[in-house]
Amino acid sequence: MGSLKQRKTIRKYQQKDIPVDLLNDLLETAFRASTVGNMQTYSVVVTRDADRKGKLAPAHFNQPMVTAAPVVLTFCIDLNRFSKWCRQRQAEPGYNNFEWFVTGAVDALLAAQTFCVAAEEKGLGICYLGTTTYNPHLIIEALELPELVFPITTVTVGWPAEDPAQVDRLPLEAVVHEEVYHDYTPEDIDRLYAYKESLPENRQYVTENSKATLAQVFTDVRYTKKDAEAMSELLWNIMKKQGF
Amino acid sequence: MGSLKQRKTIRKYQQKDIPVDLLNDLLETAFRASTVGNMQTYSVVVTRDADRKGKLAPAHFNQPMVTAAPVVLTFCIDLNRFSKWCRQRQAEPGYNNFEWFVTGAVDALLAAQTFCVAAEEKGLGICYLGTTTYNPHLIIEALELPELVFPITTVTVGWPAEDPAQVDRLPLEAVVHEEVYHDYTPEDIDRLYAYKESLPENRQYVTENSKATLAQVFTDVRYTKKDAEAMSELLWNIMKKQGF
Ligand SMILES: Cc1cc2nc3c(=O)[nH]c(=O)nc-3n(C[C@H](O)[C@H](O)[C@H](O)COP(=O)(O)O)c2cc1C
Ligand SMILES: Cc1cc2nc3c(=O)[nH]c(=O)nc-3n(C[C@H](O)[C@H](O)[C@H](O)COP(=O)(O)O)c2cc1C
Numbered sequence: 248m249g250s251l252k253q254r255k256t257i258r259k260y261q262q263k264d265i266p267v268d269l270l271n272d273l274l275e276t277a278f279r280a281s282t283v284g285n286m287q288t289y290s291v292v293v294t295r296d297a298d299r300k301g302k303l304a305p306a307h308f309n310q311p312m313v314t315a316a317p318v319v320l321t322f323c324i325d326l327n328r329f330s331k332w333c334r335q336r337q338a339e340p341g342y343n344n345f346e347w348f349v350t351g352a353v354d355a356l357l358a359a360q361t362f363c364v365a366a367e368e369k370g371l372g373i374c375y376l377g378t379t380t381y382n383p384h385l386i387i388e389a390l391e392l393p394e395l396v397f398p399i400t401t402v403t404v405g406w407p408a409e410d411p412a413q414v415d416r417l418p419l420e421a422v423v424h425e426e427v428y429h430d431y432t433p434e435d436i437d438r439l440y441a442y443k444e445s446l447p448e449n450r451q452y453v454t455e456n457s458k459a460t461l462a463q464v465f466t467d468v469r470y471t472k473k474d475a476e477a478m479s480e481l482l483w484n485i486m487k488k489q490g491f
Numbered sequence: 492m493g494s495l496k497q498r499k500t501i502r503k504y505q506q507k508d509i510p511v512d513l514l515n516d517l518l519e520t521a522f523r524a525s526t527v528g529n530m531q532t533y534s535v536v537v538t539r540d541a542d543r544k545g546k547l548a549p550a551h552f553n554q555p556m557v558t559a560a561p562v563v564l565t566f567c568i569d570l571n572r573f574s575k576w577c578r579q580r581q582a583e584p585g586y587n588n589f590e591w592f593v594t595g596a597v598d599a600l601l602a603a604q605t606f607c608v609a610a611e612e613k614g615l616g617i618c619y620l621g622t623t624t625y626n627p628h629l630i631i632e633a634l635e636l637p638e639l640v641f642p643i644t645t646v647t648v649g650w651p652a653e654d655p656a657q658v659d660r661l662p663l664e665a666v667v668h669e670e671v672y673h674d675y676t677p678e679d680i681d682r683l684y685a686y687k688e689s690l691p692e693n694r695q696y697v698t699e700n701s702k703a704t705l706a707q708v709f710t711d712v713r714y715t716k717k718d719a720e721a722m723s724e725l726l727w728n729i730m731k732k733q734g735f
């Protein structure tokens with residue numbers, strides 16, 4: 248399991264396919280992850296076809312991994328299959344609501360991450376795409392997702408064609424709380440973010456973006472309040488439209 | 492990685508501690524999981540204290556794992572730490588909304604599942620507790636979670652004191668869709684659920700609950716529409732109350 252500690256996101260891939268047997272083996276492994284009541288409230292859409300990748304790409308703001316990776320996996324919350332089974336068995340399902348949207352998301356994400364761990368163990372490289380929750384409507388259209396199915400994350404997968412350095416993480420004490428949540432004093436924040444802020448690559452990032460602090464690169468450039476508010480409304484509306 | 496395919500949930504634990512170094516090592520491994528913009532929008536609360544477990548137990552409907560496991564981990568969406576950092580660096584955060592609730596959930600769940608994989612690799616057993624999203628208000632109180640922190644899942648961890656048989660999964664073709672979502676015909680549903688319905692343990696489960704079908708055990712006993720609707724409203728309200 249040493250590989251888990253060495254892992255890093257891979258965004259450049261060789262032009263080389265992933266054998267169907269290997270992919271299926273990894274997916275089978277992924278579906279051994281814990282799942283609520285053993286209900287498997289998720290589905291995975293596998294995209295290999297170049298045309299289909301082309302349809303998906305705009306939904307991901309044309310991030311190059313979508314068309315360059317041999318395989319793109321869209322992990323979806325799926326209460327459609329389970330509800331269909333219920334109806335066909337004289338049982339009235341009650342899974343078209345927010346609680347099951349969240350529970351289905353948990354289920355789908357545990358499977359997604361197990362897939363990634365297993366794939367990386369086999370030498371594959373992966374990249375998550377957060378754009379999935381920015382443009383869910385475009386993905387729903389491209390992948391023809393019916394009611395009670397919702398795309399929660401996307402993973403691009405392929406054989407690595409780059410070997411980037413590992414990026415930093417916050418110290419353990421920044422993230423772990425003993426017994427109760429210990430809220431952060433200004434001194435805590437300074438101490439816990441000092442290493443991140445000191446890194447040459449992060450300092451350069453601030454300069455490149457003509458900002459005064461690293462935090463401003465996040466709030467003013469990468470993840471703005473305005474965008475988040477628009478996306479929140481869209482996400483909520485599309486969730487409702489999908490029947491939750 | 493063979494162990495991933497053999498895994499199963501463990502609900503009975505030996506009365507034996509998990510060394511602090513081992514736990515910290517597993518948590519550090521967990522935090523190597525992919526994380527949005529390298530922001531680590533999560534926190535983990537570690538519960539070892541018997542009194543604190545006693546406070547958490549009712550939130551989990553007194554499932555015995557909470558008090559029996561040496562360690563209980565509550566994985567939380569956390570936009571508090573990041574927002575505090577922003578404010579302290581002359582940056583105006585915009586993470587108090589639904590988009591970041593969902594993104595924080597993705598982040599927290601990838602870390603949770605990486606923890607579980609690493610823990611199982613070391614011989615530990617884990618159990619997820621879905622009750623976290625049924626009673627978030629009780630967990631927020633027990634763990635003193637501030638605004639912009641939300642408990643999304645709980646994992647109990649310990650050295651296994653049982654060795655249950657693996658439970659079934661749907662066939663791969665039930666969950667995987669090539670290129671687009673292929674909706675299920677009644678014949679598909681019959682075929683895909685046939686194995687699950689044929690299992691002696693599942694047939695017994697139907698009889699024990701005096702139901703006509705396995706699906707009815709889910710809809711009428713385990714996960715009812717009425718409960719889900721009440722929990723959906725609560726979950727939404729508590730999410731709002733925590734500032735999202
Ligand atoms: C979101 C979620 C919630 C769960 N909630 C509980 C729970 O409250 N109690 C419990 O005993 N198991 C819980 N589990 C574990 C599942 O019951 C278990 O993963 C499933 O039955 C499959 O068994 P396996 O993990 O041994 O393959 C949960 C799992 C998930 C993913
Ligand atoms: C929810 C989520 C969304 C992400 N979205 C993107 C994305 O859209 N594009 C991208 O290149 N990387 C994306 N990533 C990958 C992160 O940028 C990456 O995990 C982080 O920078 C840490 O790097 P590492 O995984 O190499 O340790 C995402 C990761 C997560 C968990």
